[in-house]
Amino acid sequence: MKTVTHINELRNQISQWRQQGLTIAFVPTMGNLHAGHISLITHAHQHADKIVASIFVNPMQFGANEDIDSYPRTMEEDKAKLVVAGTDLLFTPTPDMIYPKGLAKQSYVEVPNVSDGYCGESRPGHFRGVATIVCKLFNLVQPDVACFGLKDYQQVQVITTMVEDLSMPITIIPVDTIREESGLALSSRNGYLTPDEKAIAPALQQNLQWLAQAIKASHANSDSIDFIGLTKKAANAINSTGMHTDYIHVCHAQTLQPASEDDKQLVILAAAHCGKARLIDNLPLNLD
Structure with a gap:
C-alpha cells in the first residue's frame, strides 16, 4: 500500500491509473478503524480495480461542544489493517492542505431537507461539514464508486442526494452495518x-x-x-x-x-x- 499526504502525489497516482484504464473505488474515513471500516474495503474490491482510502479527522463536522482533539487517532494500526485488506493507496492530508484559507473562509456544500433533522438537528453544521469534505475528496480522488456504511443512515442519504443533485459521476454503494454479537453497531x-x-x-x-x-x-x-x-x-x-x-x-x-x-x-x-x-x-x- 502506498501512503501519500500531498494532493499532487494523490493526483499523479490517480492519473497513472486512469491512463491504464483502471477503475477506482474510494473509502473515506476518519481513522480509528474497526471491522466495519474494513468491510467497506472488502465491498470496494467487488466494484473496482484499485482501492483508495483516506484518513482525515475533519474539523468542519465537529460542533462547538465536540472536542476534536479527543477523537482517537491510531494511524499505524489503521495502516496495518488497510494493508491486510488490500488497499492500494492511503491519502492522509492535514487540515491545512484541505482548508488552506481556514474554516471561516472555506466554501461549503449544504444538502437541504435530508440534512435538517435527527443528527442534523442535534449537531448543527455537522452535515454541512460532511458534505463539504466528501465533495472535496471526491474532486481529488475522482472515484467511479464510493462505499459508505449504513450505520450512519442519514449520512448515506445526504451523500447520495448530493451526488445526484450535483451530477457527480460516482456510484454510492451503501454497506450493511457490522455488529458485535450483542447487536451493538461497531463504532x-x-x-x-x-x-x-x-x-x-x-x-x-x-x-x-x-x-x-x-x-x-x-x-x-x-x-x-x-x-x-x-x-x-x-x-x-x-x-x-x-x-x-x-x-x-x-x-x-x-x-x-x-x-x-x-x-x-x-x-x-x-x-x-x-x-x-x-x-x-x-x-x-x-x-x-
Whole structure:
C-alpha cells in the first residue's frame, strides 16, 4: 500500500491509473478503524480495480461542544489493517492542505431537507461539514464508486442526494452495518464505553427491533399505526437502562420525512447517549 499526504502525489497516482484504464473505488474515513471500516474495503474490491482510502479527522463536522482533539487517532494500526485488506493507496492530508484559507473562509456544500433533522438537528453544521469534505475528496480522488456504511443512515442519504443533485459521476454503494454479537453497531465511539455501559448499549438496537415488530403488527392487523406513541414507548425503554435518548423517529426510507400511514419503505433512526458516547443506530423496515 502506498501512503501519500500531498494532493499532487494523490493526483499523479490517480492519473497513472486512469491512463491504464483502471477503475477506482474510494473509502473515506476518519481513522480509528474497526471491522466495519474494513468491510467497506472488502465491498470496494467487488466494484473496482484499485482501492483508495483516506484518513482525515475533519474539523468542519465537529460542533462547538465536540472536542476534536479527543477523537482517537491510531494511524499505524489503521495502516496495518488497510494493508491486510488490500488497499492500494492511503491519502492522509492535514487540515491545512484541505482548508488552506481556514474554516471561516472555506466554501461549503449544504444538502437541504435530508440534512435538517435527527443528527442534523442535534449537531448543527455537522452535515454541512460532511458534505463539504466528501465533495472535496471526491474532486481529488475522482472515484467511479464510493462505499459508505449504513450505520450512519442519514449520512448515506445526504451523500447520495448530493451526488445526484450535483451530477457527480460516482456510484454510492451503501454497506450493511457490522455488529458485535450483542447487536451493538461497531463504532469508533464504542471505545468511550466502560464495561458496564457496553453491557447496556445493545438495548438501543433491541428496542429498535421491538419498535419494528410493533409497527409490523399494527400494519398486519390493518390498525392505525401510532408512530408517535410507539416511539415514546421505545424511548422510555431505552432510558430505563440508564441511557438517555437523543431522538428516535420512524421515517420514509429515502426522504427521511416523518412516516405516514401510506409509506411502505421505512427506516427507524435513533441516537442515545451512553456515558460519554453518543451512539447512533437505525433499522430499515419494509411494510410492502
